[in-house]
Amino acid sequence: MMEKYDVIVIGAGPGGMTAALYASRANLSVLMIDRGIYGGQMNNTAEIENYPGFKSILGPDLAKKMYESSTNFGAKYAYGTVESVEDKGNTKIVKTDQDSYETSSVIIGTGSQYRKLGVPGEEEYSGKGVSYCAVCDGAFFKNREVVVVGGGDSAISEALYLAGIVAKVTVIHRRDQLRAQKVLQDRAFANDKIDFVWNTNVTEIMGDNMKVTGVKTVNNETNEEKTIDANGVFVYVGNNPVTDVFSNLNITDEKGWIKTNDRMETSVKGIFAIGDVRVxxxxxxxxxxxxxxxxxxxxxxYVSSLK
Incomplete structure (x- = not known):
């Protein structure tokens, strides 16, 4: 017999944990499922300065506080990778690589994952100098030189974090100006450990078969090619939604983001979507x-309307 819940929340990031809090506090039976530790990308964020109530807080610390709140009213937590969600009208079946569950409602909060550059050497040197998480891997490059690819909030926040550890950070951006918040830009421009390379794309990540040694680049205005020496490459060039498993529900746009109304409802009754996974x-x-x-x-x- 499958375990039954009123609500299953897929993904235990900040959105998923909040949804679990609200639903369980309303006396619904709630299960949160995640393929990793609660907190989502907060666990990869060194410092959060724009969440109300905290001048500054470490991402993992905020994740822990949210988890404690989200389970305070009885919501359960389970590890597992969701493999399918079946819509059977008033009942939904959620199958994971561990178990199958029956529920009246599903809240999708699977978020997004880091987009890759798709250049030669990226896969080969992943874990050998190529990283998508400065908090996770920055310490390995103490007093060395690294490259950060990107120009948004994540790229500049992580460049600032790395500047406190490494000898030099070179930010490579395909445009002639950053997209990050001005407060982050100001800090980065004032940091003498951070240099900028503008209007430039990375075309290859180089190495010696054991570790990263640098990157090849091309200026997208002049076509000038250059090589930049580096011991590590940190990639922050956007995100892709984690929604492939929901393709059978026909709730995404052409890029895979889930479409909802302002009630977080998808086109399937009883299925909601939240957070980074949404349009x-x-x-x-x-x-x-x-x-x-x-x-x-x-x-x-919704669940109350079924009873």
Whole structure:
């Protein structure tokens, strides 16, 4: 017999944990499922300065506090990779690589994953100098030189974090100006350990078969090619939604982002989506939390309508 829940939340990032909090506090039986530790990308964030209530807090610390709140009213947590969600009208079947569950409502908060450059050497040197998480791997490059690829908030935040560890950070950006928040830009421009290479794409990650030794680049205006020596390459060039497993539900756009209304409802009754996985402009911890609260409340109203 499959375990039954009123609500299953897929993904335990800030949105998923908030949804679990709201739904369980409304006296629904709730299960959160995640393929890793709770917190999502907060665990890869050195410092969060734009979440209300904290001037500054480490990402993993905020994740822990949210998890404690999310399970305070009885929501359960399970590890597992979701392999399918079947819509059977008033009942949904959620299958993972561990178990299968029956539920009245599903809240999808699987988020997004780092987009790769797709250049030669990236896969070969992944874990050997190529990284997508400065908090995870920055310490390996103490007093060495690294490259950060990207120009958004994540790229510049992690460049600043790395500057406190390494000897030099070279930020390579395909445009002539950053997209990061101005406060982050100002800090980066004022940091004498951080250099910038503009209008440039990385075309190859080089190594000696054991570790990264540098990158090949091309200026997208002049076509000038250069080689930049580096011991590590940190990639922050955007994100892709983690939604392949939901393709059978026909709830995504052509790029894989899930479409919802302002109640977080998808086109399938009883299935909601929240956070970074949604079609939206701003993907932040605060907006994911807002989505989660709305979805948790509306899941309660939906489940109540079935009884």
């Amino acid at each position: 939206k402009e701003l993907r932040q911890v605060s907006t994911a939390v807002g989505d989660g609260g709305i979805a948790g409340q509306n899941a309660f109203e």
